[in-house]
Amino acid sequence: MPPTHYDAIVLGSGQSGTPLASALAASGRKTALVERAHIGGCCVNEGCTPTKTMIASGRVAYLARRAAQYGVHCGDVGIDMQRVRQRKRDIVTSFREGGEKRVREAGVEVIMGEARFVGSKTLRVAEIEMTAEMIFINTGERPARPDLEGLEEVERVEGRVLDSTSVQELGEVPGHLIVLGGGYIGLEFGQLFRRLGAKVTIVQKGTMVLGREDPEIAECVLGILRDDDIEVLLETSAVSVASSAESPIKLTVEGIDGKKSEIEGSHLLLAAGRTPNTDMLDLATAGIATDSRGHITVSPTLETSIPGIYALGDVHGGPAFTHISYDDFRIIRDNLLSTAPSTNPVHTTAAREKNIPYVCYTxxxxxHCGLHLHDIPRSPSRRILTASMPLSWVARALETDETRGMLKAVVDGDSGLILGFSAIGPEAGEMMAVVQMAMAGGIGWEGLREMVWAHPSWAEGLNNLWGTLKEV
Incomplete structure (x- = not known):
């Protein structure tokens, strides 16, 4: 049979693909959305939604154990891991079904299966061939597999080697969870399962956790993890892994001094990065260029090396955040679906590069939002200032007995504009959003210092932070 022709085909129903497919259909275009697993992509099904739901359970357990500090007595704290898992499953199902209903009601044809290119603008899903003038690739990333001796053999021990998806399906709390990787994913899961009752060891190859952060921020997070009785091994590499009847996981590690040792555990979580879902697409057949890691190279308007084919979300590299993926949708919407088209792009990736926000949900x-100190070009003619203070200087932190954390800002010494801001605290993401708005509006540090904030609030700390400004 001849290929089915569409005006637009969207590959992947992540946080940019799903709203884009709906917008394309609403504009009168015959649109197909191809999804190989489930509507909603990683965020809804394996990422933000389920993980933050489980982390909420971990926080309740943490607070319950601390209740006596507040004069509240709860008794022994027990964990029903299957109830934690079911709560997560229920919320994911609700989000997923809601998204699928909306996209179908928008008039999008949903095709379940895995697509690959068989021509410049021709795709095959199972035995179906499809063509389109516009193709949008939103296939995301998946957990990376480390090159670790013995891994395949150990994986035969069912349910003992986990990634960021399978770890969420555990029906019981691990006895001893070994986490390979000290990045955002590794720290979130490590702390979660420690709070649920597991012994946790985090193995990090780098010199600090959260390797892209300011060292002062990373050191503060490390102190919190160790305060939570999590073992963190820095500058330590995994060499091999084995399994036995006595020890399901026996990980051999090597320190910076060259000495090897063994860590015995019940489960191993692989949390050492992600890899783009491009290897199954046969991109070379369509002439679509990728970088050395397999990410699709794109222009500031997200067009690939082939006119009319675009890439959105994690698959093109860069910051792998849901909100960045959704902004990719807006870039396409504003430039391709606008009722007032222009020869000049009205929205590009360049607009967000200096003020990208994100939160690690430890x-x-x-x-953090904006630039880190180590990202800022230095010159003798440019004055850079920093300000930092502990969270214990904020009244709200003392009143709630949540003093672990800090605030740090990087400032242009001549203009007074804030270049970057980091916060560690119970609602650090919300405090960061306040500073992000100030940065976007051109409000400098003095404006925040003189602002009248509600008392007592977390944002009130932005009155006092600037008293610690010093030149770098």
């Missing part, structure tokens, strides 16, 4: 949270 507890307390670690949030």
């Amino acid at each position: 507890d307390p949270q670690m949030a």
